Amino acid sequence: MAKRERKFNPDKGYVALLGWSLNAVEAAESFDRQYVVVAPDWAEPYCEEHDIPYVPWNFERLNDRSVEIAQTLKDMGVNVAIPLFEETVEWAGAINSVLLDNPRLFGQAMLLRDKALMKRRAQLGGIRVGIFEEAHDREDVIRFLKRVNQTLLKLDGDPNDPIHLKAFDKAGCLGHRVIRTPDEVDTIPEEEFPVLMESHLDGWEFAVEAWIHNGKIRFLNISEYVTLGYSVFVPATPDLEKYRSQITAEIEKLIKTFDIDFGFVHPEYFVTSDGTMYFGEVAYRPPGFKVFELLERAYGFNAYQGLILAFDPKTTDEEITAFFPKEVVDAKGYAGCFGVYPRRRVVSRLEMPEETEDHEYFESHELTPPMEETVTKRTAFGTHWGLIYFFGDDPYRMRDLLKHQEDLDFYV
């Protein structure tokens, strides 16, 4: 493979992308910052073949050798490390504390990696959260379920309000379970403990993506979930966008509480019927469900390049202001995606429903043929079999369309 001619702006920063994401590499490749990919050694042949700048590193738990990668990157002249996945958030914190000579960044990253610590800190900062507790075994879960429902003045025999169980340090929906009765507690495998338990908030859940530079929000997107774990679209409907100023205030509170000066946050909130915002959790990395790709479709800017700008200490205010469009009004339309789970127990092939394929909003899909005929029963929110992308000009039609997909079979 011949070396590519690359033109980087020498006045701008040199960034390290932590973790392997082809879309991120593609974005960096066509941007003006020098970059290097830090990824496990299985990525090496690909990077070599395609002349992608690369440093091998296996992101396991932080250990004594952690300083090695920070030093390597520092010696190369890298200015900042950007985490692409949940698992690399603490690495970015550790590395950036060396690169930017700011030890506080490491502690901040640890806070953002542990859901229980995160909630405490949020509470301390005056952010409203639901009731939560750590559980170390099934007993803890049953006790919490009972107490939450007593607090809600439920009588024996009333249907319980559910509680939510989440792993401390996993991204998004991985390991997320909903428990309604003590019987269901038995279905939790031993190895999932310890977990974080939260009361159920009867509200409207949504996510925010915010690019932060010099302590200020430079772009704030609200992602509307149609059904959690199934579908999302951007920008949100006016029904949700009407809370934008309130949401912005919440994010500013978050920035202050977690002392975030630059980078990118992806928090989740509930808004209850009376307009109260409850904080769910926050991640310091790009969201799953391809929201970055949806943003590019809706607004035309590359969200990964925005990420590089927000992290690069050499980015100027003017530069970043010019880069981002104006929220909502600059969107060319609404982009959404739907995660497919097979509905039947036994499937033999992928077959797109005609009504989906023929819908004018339908754009493309990433579904692959089934690997196995028997579908494993879903125990937790988890891995969908692929995404379907839609684009159109009416947020309500988009919402209903995404909702409707849940009633269709993609695998038969």
Added chain:
Amino acid sequence: MTDNNEQAASGDVARKLAVRVKRLDDAVELVAASPEFTRLSKIPRLLDSARQVLMVDGGCAEAEARAEAIEQCGVFEGSDWAYPQILIPSLTSHSLRSPQMETVVVEALSELRLLAVAKGLYLHPHISKEQAHHYLAQVLAINLELLFGVPSEAEREQQGKLATISRNVIRHLAERIGYEHVIDQLIDEIWRMLNQRPIQVGDVRQMITQIAVCRANPEIDLGGSGQGADRLISSLFGPTQACREDPGVEVYQEHLRTMDSVALQSEATGCARAMHDTGLVSPYHAVLIRYLLNTSPSLVGEALGLSSTGRDCLLCYQDLVHALIHEGIHPETCQGVYGLALMLERGILYQPPVAPALWRQVLLPVSPYSEERLRMAFGPAPGPRAWLIQGVLSMLGQPLGVGQGNNPTCQSARALSMWAYNDPDYLLQMVAWAARDDEIIMHFEGQPVSSRLSESGVATEVTLDLDPVSLLVVPHLDRIYAEMGRMCIGREGDPHRWVNPEFHGWWSGRGFRINVDVATGQLDDLDGFLRHFYVSYHPYYNGNQPLIHPQPAGIAVTDSAARFIGWHAITILRVGLDQQDEMRVYFFNPNNDSGQNWGDEIVVSTSGNGERFGEASLPFGEFASRLYIFHFDPLERGDPEAVPAEDIQGISEMVYRSWGADRVPGAALQADSGPG
């Protein structure tokens, strides 16, 4: 009202198509704008949007118009499709029937790209307008049932909606290339196949049926084409006056009852002529023969179209022949009539053990397992024993018509053919053991090898697309062959040295030459190998001795771009001069179609160069350039130095240009010998 509905419907289709074409264009643009290292990850989206377009009426034309842009996106890269000049038309029938979306779509896009080339819309660096046209005409011929046939249950089950794409593409090709090319090409193709006189003619029958259906359909304008199909269609559906209208076997039987002897005679000669012209037998022919058996046995010879040799044989063994017909020839097993006729012509019944062995065959009890297999392959009627008799007659009459079907069992197919050709009573013994006892025992260097005790064969599963004899015997032979190979583990060199003579028969030469070093895969003493082959087989250098027994040999099969495909077992049958006084090797290839293009201008001929039915042939040197194993008699020595150096040089270069390109030992040679 109807008109309005139709207009509305076509408007819907047009709108749908426009939306999908837009998505395809977006995808093409997306891929084209991507850096090279992320393209691969975006190809699935491109293929899926192409799939959507191809599903809709008119979609093929849109894809054809974008063919060049789509190819430039790299959808064919890393596969054979990237080299359209080497594509083989017959493989399209598999890919167009694939249950894999990607395979079907890529194949369809490749066809449409070549259509753009053939129409002069796309100047392709690797393939000319004429080549593309020629290729597509063959693709159409081979996939004709997609054009006219009704979707089968299997197609629906395996492919689902994907079948629509295959059908749309073939229809679009037919409309753009013209139906007349399809039919004439198909007819030529059928004649080419029939010239090899295969035992299995199911596919050929199906294709002829397609043509007949197509000609009868007033909506299809065939222009001036399809004239050559008369003989083919009539040989199956109306070989004589009395069945020209294809009245059905019952009606024909009624007709026969009313005929006088002159009319019956004319029926008999008519059927016989059709059969010998084509190698195909009409079910009416079976009805006629059974009828003659009871009413005018003297006309049976006429109905078989026998020469004086065959007639003589029939008269000597009349009872046996009648018993074989009575038990084995029915409208379903009609193809056995041809086998019977040719068997009588071969005179093999005069070999003492053959007639009694056939008597055993007539009454042979078939084991429940074998019955089940025959029933699965051929259906419930007539009984399994009748099918087996038909199989035996076909194999003894057409020993070079044996095919391996879709199985990697060329060794076993070759053995069956060799026995039928050279040792017919041994073949009948094998059939009896397999069909009656479900076990065959052969011996390897004195050790018994049982097919029942041997674990696994070369093929994991033997498919049902075989003639009745192969269907029952091949699974046994395959296991024995593999077991013999296992018994050679630890010996130095190639196991065929020992296995071939033990497996095929005493007449396989115990001397053995191979030009590949087994351990390294490199060429080994090519010069000595070729000289030795000349003095063993070439009449000019072996004392003008014609080949006595068929000999097993191994060839390195290459594709039409002369790239190595794999090792393959064949039989060398004879070496002799053709009508142009060129020395040719005539051989049997158990592959179902011997007419193959091996690249570097080596095209195996199956007729027109002195071949008998079922033989393949090549000029001596061209054959030698693909040979890697042969057997010889170690006691017959010639003078290897007498072979001209330029012959050897020329053949060696053919080896280096093809399968030997990366097998040249030593770095020094590698530099100047490869094809570049």
